[in-house]
Amino acid sequence: MTIEITPNRSALGAEVRGVDLSKSLTADEFTAIQQAWYDHIVLLFRGQKLSDDDLIRFSRHFGELDIAPASATDMAGAQEKSRPEIWIISNVVENGKPIGALGDKEAEWHTDMSYVAAPPMASVLYSLEIPKTGGDTSFANMYKALEALPDDLRAAIEGRTCNHDASTTSVGELRAGADAVVDVRTAPGAKHPAIRTHPATGGKALYLGRRLNGYLEGYTVEESEKLLDLLWTHCAKPEFSWTHRWAVGDMLIWDNRCAIHRRDGFDGRERRVMHRTQIKGDAPR
Template structure:
C-alpha cells in the first residue's frame, strides 16, 4: 500500500495547468483530489487560482465529503453552511457542517438543497455580508443532460477596460448590497419585500476593490437588484449601476462551465461574478459546496 508521501509525489509528477482561451478559467489536469497534496502541488494551484480566478478539476467523482473539505481548507478556513431554511429537507443535518447542498432534487416533495432549477442571475456570493467569502469549491454529483451551465466573469478585466473618466468617477463610491433575496430571486425569511433601493438593507462595499497581494483593482458589484450607490440620487445611482453591469457582463469578460458529473469548480469570489442557466425541472442536479471564508 502506498503511503501519503508517495501518493503526493505521483500527483506532482502529472499536474498540469491548462489555461482557457477566454477571459478567465483553467483546467488543473493530472491530479486526484482524493490523494494528499504536496507543498509544490498546492503552490501551483494557488498561483493558478490567483492568475486564472476559476479552476476546474475533472474526473473527481470518487472524492468524499471529507476529502472535499480537506482540499478546500488548504485555501482558508471554511464557513459552516447556513441553517436549513424553512421548507427544506433535514438531509443537510446528516452532512458535515462545511458541506452545503445545491440541488433541485426533492425527497417526499421536500427540497434537499438550495436554488432549485431556475436561472440564477449574475452575482458574487454573499456580498450583502460585511466579510463576503473568499471563494468556493463546488462538486458535481449529478448533472442534467443539458442546461444548468455556470458562467463566470472577470472583474479585474472589467475594471481595467473602463474609461479613465469612469474609473475616476467610481473610485471613491460605495454601494449597498441587498440582503433580502438570494441569487435565484427568492425572498429570505425575516426580510421585507422592499422595492426602494434607497432603503436597501445589507453591507456597504466600495465599487472598486484592490487585491492585497498583487495591487490589482476589480469591480465589486455583488448583485444588481436593489443595489444603491450611497450619496447619489436614486436615478443617478440606477443609471450608473446599469452602465457598470452592462459593461462587466459582456461576453468578452466571461467563460462558461458546462458541467459533467465529477467536476470540482473553484472560484475566487472577490474578483468574479457568476450565474447559472435554468434547466429541465424533471432532470436531477445535485452538487455539494464548500465555502472558503474571507477571514
C-alpha cells in the same frame, strides 16, 4: 503525475490535470494550485471522485471554512444530508422536502454572499448529478472589466461604496424572514467599495455583488440605477467571460474577490446535485 495547468482561451479560467483530490495534497502541489488560482481566477478539476470529507480537506488548504448559511439549512434540511461545512445546491425534492438550495431557476450574475461584512473569498463546487442540458455556470473577470471601463464611468464610482442587498437570493427569491425592498437606499446588507483591491495579488477589480436592489452610496436613486445599469451591462460583455458545461466529477474553485458568476436554468424534472464549500474572507478594501 506532474500537475499540468492549461489556461482557457477566454478571459479567465484554467484546467488543472494530474492531481487526484481524493488524496492529500503535498505542499508543492498546493503551491502550484494556489498560484494558478491567483493567475486564472477559476480552476477546473475534471473526473474527481470526492467524498464530503475530501471536498472539505481540499477547501481547507485555502483557509477556514464557512458553515452552510442558515437560509440553506432551514429551507432544505441540508444538515441531514451532509457535513455542516457543505452547502447542497440542488433542485431535488425527497419526501416533499428540498434536499438543497437554489432549485432549477436561472441565477443572475452575482458574487457569493457579498451582503455580509466579510464575504467568502472563494467558493468550491463539486458535481454529483447533472441534467442533460442547462445548468451551465458562467464566470466573468472583474479585473478585466475594470481595466476596460470607460474613464467617465470609472470616475463616477472611484472611491464610492455600494450597498449589497441581503433580502433576495441569486435566483431572485426572498430569503426566509426578509421583507421585500421598497427603497434601495435602506435595503438590508453590507456596504463595500465598488472597486476593491485583492489582498493577495494587489490587483483592482470591480466589486458589485448583484444587480437586484443594489445602490451606489451618495447618489440619488435615479442616478444610482442608471450607473448600475451601465456597469452591469459592461460586466456582462462576452469578452470578460467563460462558460463551463458541467460533467459528473467536475470540481471548480473560483475567487469571489475578482469574479462574478451566473447559472443557466434547466429542466426541473431532471436532477442536479452539487456540493459546495465556501472559504472565509475578510472585509473588502
